[in-house]
Amino acid sequence: MGNDGVDERPESLGRRRFLTATTAVVGAVGAGFAAVPFIKSWNPSARAKLAGAPVIQDIGALPPGQxxxxxxxGQPIYVAHRTPAMLEQLPKMQPLLADPNSDNTDQQPEYARNEWRSIKPEYLVLVAVCTHLGCAPEFIPELKPQPFDPDWKGGYFCPCHKSRYDLAGRVYSAQPAPANLPVPPYHFENDTTVVIGVDPQGAA
Incomplete structure (x- = not known):
């Protein structure tokens, strides 16, 4: 025994060292098991991965005007097949629009920042969520008078608060909606297959 009452015999010292080392190892293993659920939480779940996966769709049978x-x-995406008559209306709409030149770059990728807001003029791809309060705008492509607009040139109308968008998803001036309908990342795998969620190869 030492002066402080601690047994300093070799066998006692060895036992204490063993117990100290064992406790440290058990503590480290326990900490490792405790960390597993936390580390797993960093990895997206299978459902989350699926939700963000690209969507591939053949649009070859989509009729013009539909x-x-x-x-x-988790968001609805519109893919519209515009007719030549619809495309002819787009330049004429500019005086009526809040952002006719797509200057709000948050609303579309650079490759869709053109007069059609699309890669191919005939196909429009939009996130179908009104930029006011998130309702789903209705596709009303007919160029004829409507109850909400006697001079309607075709486009999208939000039934919740009456915001109007043209056939490129550009919002009219003085609407509740503050911005154009968003264009998601997308590209064409071939002439008739669209891939939603992936930019074209080489796009910034």
Missing amino acids: QLTLKWR
Whole structure:
């Protein structure tokens, strides 16, 4: 025994060192197990990965003047097949629009910042969520008078608060909606297959 009452015999010292080392190892292993759920939480779940996966769609059978609705990342996506008559209206709409030249670059990728807001003029791809309060705008492509606009030139109308967009998803001036409908990242795998969620190869 030492002066402080601690047993300093070799066998006692060896036992204490063993117990100290064992406790440290057990503590480290326990900390490792405790960390596993936390580290796992950094990895996206299978459902989250699926929600963000690209959506591939053949649009070869989509008739001119019609659109279909897809779902990507939990959001509805409109793919509209515009006719030559619809495309002819786009330059004429500029005086009526809040952002006719797509100067708000948050609303579309650079490759869709043109008069059609699309890669191919005939195909429009939009996130179908009104930029006011998130309602789904209705596709009303007919160039004829409507109850909400006697001089309607075709486009999108939000039934919730009456915001109007043209056939490129550009918002009219003085609407509740503050911005154009967003264009998601997308590209064409071939002439008739669109891939939503992935930019074209080489796009910034």
